Amino acid sequence: MSIQSLIIGLLALFFGFVLEHLPMPDLIGWFQPLWVLVVVTLLVFQAPRTFGLWLAVPAGLMLDAEHATLMGTHVFTMAIHIFLVQLFFRRMEVFNLFQQMGVVLVLALLHQLLRFWLAQVLFDYPHPIDIWGPALSSVFVWPWVFALLRLTVLRTHT
Amino acid sequence: MPAYQGQRTLLVCLLALALMWADQNYSIVQTLRFAAGYVLYPAQQAALIPSSIAGWFSELGTARQDLLDENRQLSARNLVLELKAQRLASLEAENAELRELLSASEQVDDKVLVTTVVAIDPDPFSQQVLINKGSENGVFIGQPVLDAYGLLGQVVDVLPFSSKVMMIADSNHAIPVQINRNGVRAIATGTGALDQLELIYVPNTADIKEGDLLVSSGLGGRYPRGYPVAVVDRVEHQAGQMFASVTARPSAHLDRSRLLLLVFSQGAGKVPSKDLWKGAR
Numbered sequence: 001m002s003i004q005s006l007i008i009g010l011l012a013l014f015f016g017f018v019l020e021h022l023p024m025p026d027l028i029g030w031f032q033p034l035w036v037l038v039v040v041t042l043l044v045f046q047a048p049r050t051f052g053l054w055l056a057v058p059a060g061l062m063l064d065a066e067h068a069t070l071m072g073t074h075v076f077t078m079a080i081h082i083f084l085v086q087l088f089f090r091r092m093e094v095f096n097l098f099q100q101m102g103v104v105l106v107l108a109l110l111h112q113l114l115r116f117w118l119a120q121v122l123f124d125y126p127h128p129i130d131i132w133g134p135a136l137s138s139v140f141v142w143p144w145v146f147a148l149l150r151l152t153v154l155r156t157h158t
Numbered sequence: 159m160p161a162y163q164g165q166r167t168l169l170v171c172l173l174a175l176a177l178m179w180a181d182q183n184y185s186i187v188q189t190l191r192f193a194a195g196y197v198l199y200p201a202q203q204a205a206l207i208p209s210s211i212a213g214w215f216s217e218l219g220t221a222r223q224d225l226l227d228e229n230r231q232l233s234a235r236n237l238v239l240e241l242k243a244q245r246l247a248s249l250e251a252e253n254a255e256l257r258e259l260l261s262a263s264e265q266v267d268d269k270v271l272v273t274t275v276v277a278i279d280p281d282p283f284s285q286q287v288l289i290n291k292g293s294e295n296g297v298f299i300g301q302p303v304l305d306a307y308g309l310l311g312q313v314v315d316v317l318p319f320s321s322k323v324m325m326i327a328d329s330n331h332a333i334p335v336q337i338n339r340n341g342v343r344a345i346a347t348g349t350g351a352l353d354q355l356e357l358i359y360v361p362n363t364a365d366i367k368e369g370d371l372l373v374s375s376g377l378g379g380r381y382p383r384g385y386p387v388a389v390v391d392r393v394e395h396q397a398g399q400m401f402a403s404v405t406a407r408p409s410a411h412l413d414r415s416r417l418l419l420l421v422f423s424q425g426a427g428k429v430p431s432k433d434l435w436k437g438a439r
Contacts, residue, residue, distance in 0.1 A: 017201035022208070053166050058197075060174065065194035066202075071187050072177030079174060083167035086160075118178070 005047040012039050012149060013059065020066055033137040034108055036063055038145050040078065041104060044085045045092055046149060056082050069119070077114040081107060097143055104142045108135040250274070253417050256306075269422040270304075271295060275415070276320065285311075285328040285352060289418060292319040297420055300380060304419045308386035308409030309333065309374055313420070325412050326387065327352045334378050335387050338371040344404070346372060346388055352412045355388050357404035362395050364402065372406055382423040 016039035022032075040059055043051040060075030067074070084107055085092075092100055112135050160166075181187040254272045273295075277288035291297050293316045301313040303323045311331065315322035326333055329350040335357075336343045342364050346355040360366060370390040376383030388406035395402050 014201055014204075017198060018205045021198075021202045021205035052160065053163065053170060056170055061190065061194045062198050065191050065198050070178045071181040071191055071194075072174040075177065076171050076174035079167050079170035083163060086163060 002047075002050060005050045008149075009043045009047060009051055012043065016040075017062065017066065020063075031133045031137040033141045034111065034134050035138075035141070037078075037081065037108060037111055038104070038138050038141055040082065041085050041107065041142075042145055042149055044082050045089045048086060048089060052086070053079060053082055069115075073115065073118050076118065077111050080114060081111050084110070097146075100146070101139050101142055105135060105139045108138040111135075246274075250417060253306075254419065271297070271420040271422065273303075273321075273418050273420055275418060279322075284330070285325040285348065285350065285412065286314070287311075287323050287325065289321050289323055289420075290319065291420060292317045292321050294318050295420075296422070297321045302381050302385075302421045302423070304385060304421060305410045305415035305417070307411055307415075308388070309381060310410040310412060310415065310418060312380065323418070325352070326408060326410070327355065327412050332358075333381060333387060334375045335372040336375040337366060337390075338373045338386075340365055342366060343375055343377070344372070346406060349405075353407055355406045355408055357390075357406060358401070360402045360404050362399065362402045366390060366393055366402065366404060368393055371409075382421060 013036065016036040019033075019035040036059060040051070040055060043055065056075055056078035060073075060078040061071065063069075063074035063078070064071045088103055092103055095103065109132075112132075177187065177190075181191075250272045254270065271291060273289040273291040275287045276290045279286035279288070289297075289303070297313055297316050299313055299316055303310045303312060309326060311323045311325035311328070313321045314324045324331055325348070326346065327348040327350065329348045331348040333346050334343065335346045342360075344357045344360050344364075344366075346357055349356050357366075357372075368390055371386060372388045372390065374381040374383060374385045374387055386409040388408045390404060390406045392405045393402060394404070
């Protein structure tokens with residue numbers, strides 16, 4: 001665990017939450033990317049020794065507070081998400097950008113689907129089509145966030 | 159992948175499910191939500207910065223929008239007024255045409271300028287009106303003024319964009335006339351009453367009857383010749399008196415006409431203002 005990547009990672013998470021909270025016009029609000037998910041993915045992918053499963057608890061709880069979901073919902077989805085990223089990150093390193101985007105799409109969709117299932121078990125979730133918008137937009141922000149964090153000193157296996 | 163990562167993930171997932179169950183059933187988890195909210199607060203505030211800046215800008219924009227709206231309203235109002243003015247101009251032109259047709263066409267071969275009465279002199283002893291044409295329009299002192307039915311008066315004071323017209327009924331006013339029927343000359347003076355002129359110096363023996371039309375004679379060079387001035391409405395021959403007492407009713411609608419004509423006729427009206435004032439006052 002390196003202090004430097006921890007600080008950069010937390011800063012990135014902070015901005016992830018800022019963007020997550022950013023008020024969006026109704027029209028494109030449906031497409032608001034899962035910023036925190038993307039950042040968490042990237043952190044776990046780029047600095048797996050610093051950011052691991054533990055990140056699921058604070059990030060998940062804050063996401064629950066942010067989205068006013070039942071406490072633990074996002075912890076659950078985040079834990080599974082981080083586990084899958086850790087499972088894939090070796091392969092993701094040799095993937096090109098489009099393959100990475102494909103992985104992010106699958107992961108984001110799974111995250112959304114889990115959220116949807118959990119919400120449906122516990123409440124009435126609006127509409128299943130809501131799953132797709134954020135997942136798709138998350139895929140398209142992935143390369144940018146990836147490139148941005150690559151500019152920092154955050155490097156693989158720190 | 160650290161060792162036992164799947165089991166750890168499973169553990170975290172189970173904890174999360176337990177937390178969800180607890181959150182649904184016990185309010186104690188709310189404190190956790192509050193704690194998470196506190197941590198979130200800076201991020202949320204940061205997220206609101208753009209929107210508060212946008213709000214500030216939109217406030218600026220609103221003020222600007224208000225101004226634009228006001229401007230638009232004023233422009234629209236201006237347009238309406240201009241439209242009205244345009245209509246007035248066209249009506250004036252139309253009226254002038256009709257007027258030219260109405261007042262015996264042989265008389266109106268003079269150049270005319272249409273004008274509007276904008277004010278009436280409140281002085282009861284003077285019968286004067288203010289018109290909306292002045293020296294900028296070529297109006298000059300002594301210029302004859304007509305309405306649709308006859309001679310109305312003359313210009314006695316000129317300002318750049320307005321003029322004062324003394325009407326023939328003003329008690330200071332006199333106009334040389336002749337009876338249209340036989341050419342007998344007389345002088346019609348104002349009485350101060352709008353509906354009455356007096357003919358002075360009419361010999362008792364003069365051929366004058368009620369209903370005779372009096373037209374301007376053109377003598378004195380002030381008024382052009384041949385415009386209707388008044389209709390005789392009473393003739394009294396008094397024994398022992400040198401002159402007959404004759405009153406006439408002005409042809410022009412002195413108390414009603416709003417649109418007037420300023421006449422530019424050759425040789426008429428061009429009298430030095432000094433002389434005019436002498437005559438008028």
